[in-house]
Amino acid sequence: MMDVLFKVAIPGILNRKVVICLEFSPNSSFMYFICGLVILFVVAQSVFFLLRAVRRAKALHIDTGVIRRTISASALFTIAPALAILIGVISLSQFLGLPLPWLRLSVLGALTYELPAAQSAASAMNVTSTSTLVTDPTVFSAIAWVMTVGILSGIIVVLFGLKKIENGLDRIREKDARKSALLMDSLFLGMICAFTGLLFADIKKGLPGFIPIAVALVSMILMAFCGLLIRKCQVKWLEQYALPFCMLGGMLAAIPLTTLMGGAL
Amino acid sequence: MKKNRSYNEATHLYGRISTASAILMFLMVPIAISVRYAAWPPFRDVLKGLLGVVPVFWTVGVIEVLTYAPMLGTGGTYLAFVTGSLSSLKVPCVLNALKGAGVEPGTDEAEALSTIAVATSSLVTTLVIALGVFGIRFLQPVLENPVLKPAFDNIMPALMGSLALVYFSKNWKLSVAPLVFMITLFIAVPSLASSVGILVPVAALVALLAGWILQKKGLIQ
Numbered sequence: 410m411m412d413v414l415f416k417v418a419i420p421g422i423l424n425r426k427v428v429i430c431l432e433f434s435p436n437s438s439f440m441y442f443i444c445g446l447v448i449l450f451v452v453a454q455s456v457f458f459l460l461r462a463v464r465r466a467k468a469l470h471i472d473t474g475v476i477r478r479t480i481s482a483s484a485l486f487t488i489a490p491a492l493a494i495l496i497g498v499i500s501l502s503q504f505l506g507l508p509l510p511w512l513r514l515s516v517l518g519a520l521t522y523e524l525p526a527a528q529s530a531a532s533a534m535n536v537t538s539t540s541t542l543v544t545d546p547t548v549f550s551a552i553a554w555v556m557t558v559g560i561l562s563g564i565i566v567v568l569f570g571l572k573k574i575e576n577g578l579d580r581i582r583e584k585d586a587r588k589s590a591l592l593m594d595s596l597f598l599g600m601i602c603a604f605t606g607l608l609f610a611d612i613k614k615g616l617p618g619f620i621p622i623a624v625a626l627v628s629m630i631l632m633a634f635c636g637l638l639i640r641k642c643q644v645k646w647l648e649q650y651a652l653p654f655c656m657l658g659g660m661l662a663a664i665p666l667t668t669l670m671g672g673a674l
Numbered sequence: 675m676k677k678n679r680s681y682n683e684a685t686h687l688y689g690r691i692s693t694a695s696a697i698l699m700f701l702m703v704p705i706a707i708s709v710r711y712a713a714w715p716p717f718r719d720v721l722k723g724l725l726g727v728v729p730v731f732w733t734v735g736v737i738e739v740l741t742y743a744p745m746l747g748t749g750g751t752y753l754a755f756v757t758g759s760l761s762s763l764k765v766p767c768v769l770n771a772l773k774g775a776g777v778e779p780g781t782d783e784a785e786a787l788s789t790i791a792v793a794t795s796s797l798v799t800t801l802v803i804a805l806g807v808f809g810i811r812f813l814q815p816v817l818e819n820p821v822l823k824p825a826f827d828n829i830m831p832a833l834m835g836s837l838a839l840v841y842f843s844k845n846w847k848l849s850v851a852p853l854v855f856m857i858t859l860f861i862a863v864p865s866l867a868s869s870v871g872i873l874v875p876v877a878a879l880v881a882l883l884a885g886w887i888l889q890k891k892g893l894i895q
Binding site: 458515531546627 | 796
């Protein structure tokens, strides 16, 4: 428990010491307030960029239907991964309460970073269990510091270096359009190949190790079917919704596939 | 089409102001906790904690900017690096938006649509998490239901399957070398799974090298 001492003095009327008890809790209303404040800022920033980009799209004569479909498809696509992030918030809340994981996973971070960061800070403070709620404000504060500072590199590079990176890309584009197109294709494919290769990481563990590959194959087949509908049956509206639909289809298929292939690793 | 300079300059200005403000806001949280509860942690312990994550995550952070910024566009990059979840959410969202609209990356149209996609995705993520946090009593049993666990465990494979089909069929000649390289690498060294972020530019480099050879031989344009 943290006690803060104030001296309240009104000359001639009141002169007393007041002790206010600031009991620390990771779920205190103070934590909700400061985390909520930061999240509100990020929401405001997103709304500002969204409105500005919509105005820009209209000025470029991009069809309003395309803008609407981009918004609705992006929203639909986001729901399932956002629910997965929410599961991360719930799992971290056993250790850090709700407000801090809520903030950390709404901005900047991802569960793959936040959990190791919290564990690293906790072990530096000689706290070994990450399944019981932190009640020591100093330990909690150390964790908040490590989680915040440990992931700032990307955003700092963006702040100071994005313009330079963009100028470099513009120079390549102006100098040689073919090379520029190849560079962009390579970046896109690099990301997809790295994450597709990752699906094979567990295949030495037997049949359950093939579950991610089976899920990806189902998703591929669904996408091929959507491609047929778009090209042969002219279902044009499906173009922007095909990816979220196929992703959800693949996720649903993972439920029976996991049972059939011997359970998760 | 070349990018409109004045719009882009303004995006950089707004992006820098909002990013700098966001960094200050993020730092405000541990400062506020330390001040409010008079709980400043020993500097040595914070440093020790940071040493456990900084070498990997600062490297990944820098690599992510170099890899993802050209895909996300200017406004999308400023926003995505504040809101996070890049490879699992923001980048695929942009790829889907550009593909659906039939727009080439690097154009004015791509810049506008990718910012719309990133901003929408950020807002929906924030909304879903906020609803979940305040309705946790109702949602927790559903989300933690063991029946649904395999579905949430397999988001990445479900996403990559459909994305891979779209991009491999469009550039299959260019895809072969990086795909074979990455599959071989992960089968040979499964422990690299935790460093996939660092391997994205490696795969891009393999694709670039293969593309350069294929262009020289006239096998791709």
